[in-house]
Amino acid sequence: MNKNSSPVWDFMEKHPWVSVLMILALQSIFTMDYRSLWFSDEVRYADVYHQMKDAGHWLVMYLNGVAYPDKPPVYFWFLSLIDTFTPANGISVFFLGAAVSAGAFLLSTVALARTLGCGRKTTLATGLVLLTNIFFLGIAHYSRMDLLFGSFIIWANICLFKAFHSEDNTKWMLSAFVLMGIATLTKGPLGIVFPILTAFCYLIWKKKLSLFRNKAVLKGVAILALILLAWIIGAILVDGTSFIHNIFYKQIYERAVSSFHHEEPFQYYLIAFPLAWLPWTMAIFALPLKKLISISHWKNVIAQRKDSANDGRDWAWIMFISGFIMLTCLSIKVLIYILPLFAPLAILTARGLLGEDDNPPVINSKKLWIGVACVYILLAVAAPFAESFFPFDFALKGISFTVLILGLGGFALLATRTSDGKTGLLIMAVTMTIWIQPLALKTLPSLDPLMSPRQTGEIMKHYVEQGSYPLAHKIYSGIFSYYAGTDIHETSDFNEIDRLLKEHDKVILVMQKKYYDHWENRPEDVTIINEQFISDRPYILLRK
Numbered sequence: 001m002n003k004n005s006s007p008v009w010d011f012m013e014k015h016p017w018v019s020v021l022m023i024l025a026l027q028s029i030f031t032m033d034y035r036s037l038w039f040s041d042e043v044r045y046a047d048v049y050h051q052m053k054d055a056g057h058w059l060v061m062y063l064n065g066v067a068y069p070d071k072p073p074v075y076f077w078f079l080s081l082i083d084t085f086t087p088a089n090g091i092s093v094f095f096l097g098a099a100v101s102a103g104a105f106l107l108s109t110v111a112l113a114r115t116l117g118c119g120r121k122t123t124l125a126t127g128l129v130l131l132t133n134i135f136f137l138g139i140a141h142y143s144r145m146d147l148l149f150g151s152f153i154i155w156a157n158i159c160l161f162k163a164f165h166s167e168d169n170t171k172w173m174l175s176a177f178v179l180m181g182i183a184t185l186t187k188g189p190l191g192i193v194f195p196i197l198t199a200f201c202y203l204i205w206k207k208k209l210s211l212f213r214n215k216a217v218l219k220g221v222a223i224l225a226l227i228l229l230a231w232i233i234g235a236i237l238v239d240g241t242s243f244i245h246n247i248f249y250k251q252i253y254e255r256a257v258s259s260f261h262h263e264e265p266f267q268y269y270l271i272a273f274p275l276a277w278l279p280w281t282m283a284i285f286a287l288p289l290k291k292l293i294s295i296s297h298w299k300n301v302i303a304q305r306k307d308s309a310n311d312g313r314d315w316a317w318i319m320f321i322s323g324f325i326m327l328t329c330l331s332i333k334v335l336i337y338i339l340p341l342f343a344p345l346a347i348l349t350a351r352g353l354l355g356e357d358d359n360p361p362v363i364n365s366k367k368l369w370i371g372v373a374c375v376y377i378l379l380a381v382a383a384p385f386a387e388s389f390f391p392f393d394f395a396l397k398g399i400s401f402t403v404l405i406l407g408l409g410g411f412a413l414l415a416t417r418t419s420d421g422k423t424g425l426l427i428m429a430v431t432m433t434i435w436i437q438p439l440a441l442k443t444l445p446s447l448d449p450l451m452s453p454r455q456t457g458e459i460m461k462h463y464v465e466q467g468s469y470p471l472a473h474k475i476y477s478g479i480f481s482y483y484a485g486t487d488i489h490e491t492s493d494f495n496e497i498d499r500l501l502k503e504h505d506k507v508i509l510v511m512q513k514k515y516y517d518h519w520e521n522r523p524e525d526v527t528i529i530n531e532q533f534i535s536d537r538p539y540i541l542l543r544k
Contacts, residue, residue, distance in 0.1 A: 009422045013120050020106055020127030023429055024140070027131070027436050028099035031141055033092040035445040036452035037483075039535045040476050042143045043453055045071075046094060047482040052076050053083075059231065060239040064478040065487035067239050072231065074186040075145035094143035101147035102140035106130055108154035109343040115158045116312030116347060118356060125350035125425060132428040135276040136342060141440055145187050150339040152183035156195040157343075161315055163216070164203070170216040177220030181227030192224070194340050197326055198319045205305055205318060264333035269324060272335050277342075279428075280349055282371030286364040287352070313351070316344040353421040361421065369417040369424045376410030376431070394449050398442025405435040449532070456510060456532045456541055457483025463508040463543060473497055473511035475539075480510060494519060501526070501544055513538040 012019040037043045044063060048071065051062040061068045061076060079097050082088055088096040106127060113126040130136055139147060159176035163169040176195065183191025203209045274281045291297050304310055323341045327333070352363040380403045409431030416423050449455060457480045464470050470488040472480065481488055488510075491497060501507055501523055509526065514537070516522075523544070530541040 006422070006426075008426060013124050016120050016124035016127060017107065017110060019124060020110060020131060021103060023128075023131050023433060024099070024103055024106055026433050027137065028102070028140065030437060031440040032088065032095050032099075033090070034095075034441055036448045036454040037091055037094065037143065038448075038451040039453055040479055042094065043457075043480075043482045044476075044478040045076075045144060046091070047478050049076050049079050049094075050482065053080065059234045064481045064490065066477075068478075071145070071187065072185040074182060075148055078148060095141070098140060098143045098147070101145070101151070102136070104151040105147040105154070105339070105343075108151040108158070109346055112154050112158055112316075112343055113347045113350070115161055116315055118312070118347065118351065121354055122347070122350045122356050125354050125421070126346045128425045128429050129280060129346040129349050129353075130342060132425075132432045133280060133342065133346075134278055134432075136339075137432060137436055139336070139339065141436075141444075144336070146336045146339050149183055149187040149191060150343070152179050152186060153191055153194045153340045154343045155179050156183065156191075157198060157315075157319060160195055160199045161312075164199070164208070164211055165311065169214075170219070173216035173220045174223060177224040178227070181224045184228060185231055190337070193326065194323055197322045198315070201322045202315055202318045205314060206311075207306065266328060268333045269328050269338065273324070273338055273341075276335060276338060277345065279372040279375040280345075282375060283349055283352065283363050283368055285371050286367035288362060288364075313348075316347045319344040320348070353425075363421075365419075365421045365424060366417045368421075369413040372424070372428065373410040373413040373417070376406045376413070380404075380407040380410065394446065396443055397446040398438040401438035402435055402443060405431060405438070409435070451535060453479050453532075453534055453539075454483045456480060456530060456534070456539055459530050459541060460484040460488070460508050460510065461486070463506070466506070468506040468508040468543070469500065469504040471497065471500055471507055471509045473509065474515055475510065475512070479534075498523070504544070507542075507544040509542040509544070511540055511542075513540050516540045516542075 037046050048061050048063050048068055051057050051065070052073070055062065058077075059073060061071055061073055075097075078101075079093055082097050082100065083093045086096060109130055110123055110127050113123045118126065156176045156179040159172045159179060163172035163176060166172060180192045180195060185191075200209075200212065203211055274284075305314065320341050324338075327337055327341075349363070351359075353361055353365060353368070355361040383399050383403050383406075409427060412427050412431070413424055416427065460470055460480060461484045464484060464486050470484060470486055472488045472490045473494070474492040475490060477490055489500070497509070498521075501509075507526075513531065526542045526544050528540055529543045532539050532541070
């Protein structure tokens with residue numbers, strides 16, 4: 001037996017799949033109904049879901065009573081399955097959906113590690129790296145489709161890798177294209193671009209591009225086309241051709257070439273990705289940088305690129321690098337788009353930390369644990385100061401517990417910094433699992449007045465039930481509809497607002513404060529009844 005092994009690690013290594021799922025369950029099980037839905041995606045997707053269920057919009061999604069071309073239907077079908085076959089109801093459906101999506105992403109990442117040739121040790125470590133990433137933990141507790149989307153992309157990668165490394169490749173190739181179709185109907189065409197780009201670059205690297213020219217690929221493309229055409233034809237029959245024009249031109253072409261939304265500078269991901277990968281970004285300082293920048297090292301890598309023993313490692317690197325470059329080249333840049341890259345990077349981090357087969361670890365675990373400990377302790381020290389500068393009149397709850405847990409985790413890593421990578425991984429897993437409890441149950445709910453439109457929405461609902469006409473000026477579409485319990489007439493035209501105020505005896509109107517302040521010739525019979533600062537701006541609620 002390895003002198004550095006422990007009974008806990010040995011058990012987990014024998015059962016890596018069950019172990020990582022159990023940790024995720026502990027991180028999620030107490031957080032199914034713990035806070036309100038937040039601005040902006042959670043409340044909007046909740047409204048889309050209820051529009052689907054209540055109004056029967058199963059093919060073309062609707063938001064606030066209007067066709068919503070931004071998102072395809074698969075994620076909302078997935079929520080419906082959870083709603084139907086589990087005890088979850090109300091907002092717990094959305095949080096359970098987030099947890100199940102995180103589980104799917106976690107299992108797909110672990111499956112990718114096994115497919116790329118990792119043993120049980122590295123497979124377990126891969127899951128633990130993911131479960132101790134702060135950004136992943138946050139998304140696992142936020143209701144949106146990206147984790148499910150990423151899962152299908154990762155499974156498509158698994159099938160493509162198997163297709164290129166097995167004699168009977170037809171079933172794997174067809175499965176890959178089916179998964180790409182499902183991924184596309186979950187969020188969009190990046191579900192095709194991510195895996196195809198990885199496969200194409202990998203085959204170029206291996207000088208095996210001819211593997212892409214076979215009947216299995218043509219059959220796969222045909223199946224993919226049939227899946228997408230079935231939805232497109234259904235959407236045209238249900239909602240007409242304007243919806244399809246919106247999908248292909250505005251949502252796909254414009255976002256890729258000249259985004260109307262979330263346009264960021266070229267270097268955006270170079271800054272954002274290291275922050276999102278914390279605390280594992282500290283592994284950069286634990287790598288043998290002199291070796292990595294040496295010409296001889298890269299000559300050796302190129303010389304060994306045809307060696308089949310490196311196939312798994314090369315696929316992981318190419319999956320990460322090609323995806324990162326592709327995202328950087330897109331006009332639209334959103335941090336959540338990087339999630340599919342977490343899978344290969346978690347595998348590479350785990351391999352580097354623990355080694356694989358006869359390859360020794362390349363990450364200096366002592367330096368890494370010192371770096372991670374510094375992140376934990378810095379966050380613990382900064383949190384109380386951040387609270388003191390909090391510019392709102394409500395207190396953050398549970399901060400003292402989160403600070404204590406992070407601090408203890410950091411000092412535990414410092415105390416065991418000379419131990420092997422396994423000990424540090426277990427300490428991090430325990431720290432994050434305990435830390436998420438007060439954070440999710442106390443701190444995050446205390447942010448509801450700032451992050452959720454619930455307060456304003458429920459006031460609107462009360463007035464609508466008394467006969468007021470719901471109206472909104474120039475808001476992010478649909479953010480109040482779920483909690484208001486009704487579609488809201490949205491407009492950016494003050495002349496239209498003036499007309500509607502004259503036409504209706506009772507009106508409940510919401511707008512940003514900056515627009516209210518610049519509203520010329522405001523009617524005298526409108527009264528401010530509520531003001532709420534949501535996310536990063538104040539909203540005014542007015543009543544006639």
